[in-house]
Amino acid sequence: MYKLFLFTLLLFGQAAHAQSVEFSKDRFGDDKEGLKAALRELKEGDSSYEMDPPRYEQALPHYLAAQKFNPDNAELNLKIGDCYLHSGFKPRALSFLQKSYKLSPDADPRIHYLLGRGLHLNGKWQEAIAEYKAAQPATGGKNTAPILADIRKKISECENGQKMSKKPVRAFIDNAGPSINSPYADYSPVISADESVLMFTSRRDNSTGEQTDPETGGFFEDIYQSTRTGQKWTVARNLKEPINTDGHDATVGLAPDGQRMLVYVEDNGGDLHEANLRGAEWRKPQRLGARINSKGHESSAAYTPDGRSLYFVSDKEGGLGSRDIYKVELEGRGPALNLGSVINTPYGEEGVFLHPDGKTMYFSSEGHNSMGGYDIFKSVFENGKWSAPENLGWPINTPDDDVFFVISASGRHGYYSSFREEGLGGKDIYQITFLGPEKPPMLSQEDQLLASRVQPVKETLLAPPVPIATAQVTILKGVVTDDVTKQPLEATIEVIDNQRNEVIASFLANAQSGRYLVSLPSGVNYGIVVRQEGYLFHSENFDLPAGAAYAEVVKDIGLKKLDVGVKVVLNNIFFDFDKATLRRESTSELERLQKLLTEAPALRLEISGHTDNVGQGAYNKDLSQRRAKAVVDYLVGKGIDKARLTFAGYGDAQPVAPNATKAGRQLNRRTEFKVTGK
The missing domain is CATH 3.30.1330.60 (OmpA-like domain)
Structure with missing residues (x-):
């Protein structure tokens, strides 16, 4: 009887394991209308899913509607999981894939690989590795080499993630809030060096053309701007024409002073344009030259602090991977130079950003020691070469794509976009507050404020400040006016290396407000000269030794007439x-x-x-x-x-x-x- 019981239990378990419910009259004969509606949804979903290339986002809502009618179909659950793996909310795929496998382990030959992806994207590193290993095809088979290479890389990513998640980076990651984010996708933030201006791309229903992209079904991209007042961001506004057009318009880069902007325009395969701010109005973006734009796709770029050079991302021919980072001098005639194998990998690089210190570059890469998709890396240019890229770590980086990261001149705050369950809509913009190294344990709850006194003054500390490593750059900003009338002036501001007697940068104060901002990396004796026709020049000096910590200096300048x-x-x-x-x-x-x-x-x-x-x-x-x-x-x-x-x-x-x-x-x-x- 005991053996018979075990045999019966085994048979029941196997039957329960393979209980995939088909969309048939035999199963749903008592709800013909519901079945008919569910089959229509399945057909609509399949028409998008089976396109070449598949349109996963358009298929997903139809599949979800059908799954609500019949939640126990193995093939449908797998398709929903696959759609989520190609969406912004990739971690949602796991529960559907696990259910599909439970209902029918043989429903699809890709199941172990897809389960590996679902587990990987949820940070379940060891379980993901096991599924990836189970997904490996037999060696020697036809076209197995690229499949095996992909699986090996995915396993390596899980191993990287496992190591980094054990030592998380000390940082707060906060949603930028409803003034910035919307129920639609908001992404690709760019900021001025002092964090006073933030611009980003969004697919909102009030886009300039008010049209939807036939491929994705979402609204066309437009550029929005918010300004900081105190600690709060103003409600973002659409920049409208001439920055935004009826097509796709996206943020790429912003000069440290916020007076020049790099814009992506979807023409010729995707090219970079530059717009200038005159007073309160942006001029029409102008296409950058052939030394930058190619027949390929240029998607990201960043100015150097002096505004004379540009780092940009392109998939043009001759690169080391699918996308590479290049540097070009804007005022010269020489070709753009590939940054080489220290930075670029056989995989994709994206989202390049140069810190106002002029030597620290942030970028995203699918290579190096990524924990999955694109991770954000940092490299420093010293002694004529770039340092080995450093992964910013968990939880800033995740198993999904982490791209288009920018950081303030102070190094205190970073900004990027991410899909998160607690977000306000689709992809949202988040602010990262870097906390620095962990503070040592306190041996006393009292701080001796005057330790040299015989009778020290003591104060109970509730939260001692955390030491933060600051950037080696000084931000000089203010307003240029007529010294007598106090009216703003569109003055020219030259930055001079006094040691070399060389003008190294030139900027314009804003024509309407007179505001200016200059980024001064440490290690130079700077002369700052402000000129305007009909006025005597004004000079300032900033001698910043190498290693000088971040500082922000506000200097209003009144120009005097002769x-x-x-x-x-x-x-x-x-x-x-x-x-x-x-x-x-x-x-x-x-x-x-x-x-x-x-x-x-x-x-x-x-x-x-x-x-x-x-x-x-x-x-x-x-x-x-x-x-x-x-x-x-x-x-x-x-x-x-x-x-x-x-x-x-x-x-x-x-x-x-x-x-x-x-x-x-x-x-x-x-x-x-x-x-x-x-």
């Missing part, structure tokens, strides 16, 4: 310590002064030197006078009439800031000129 009595500080004239010897870094500023005098032959100037109040007054006055004379001697040596120039040393008699602080004393140590005649 009038008698006007004074201008020459911030980029430097002397050897305690001497009147001009340093070579002063050359650019001296040449600007020489040019000003040459172009205005009636102009007369007094060159004056000033010090702080440290040291003897008489000595300071003498030093400041000798320094002013050194400037005059330089100009006279360059052909300027000596009669047009006078010099004076005022020592500490004319301070422009209190001498009580280091910053104030630095402002007081200066060389300036005053207009004495014109």
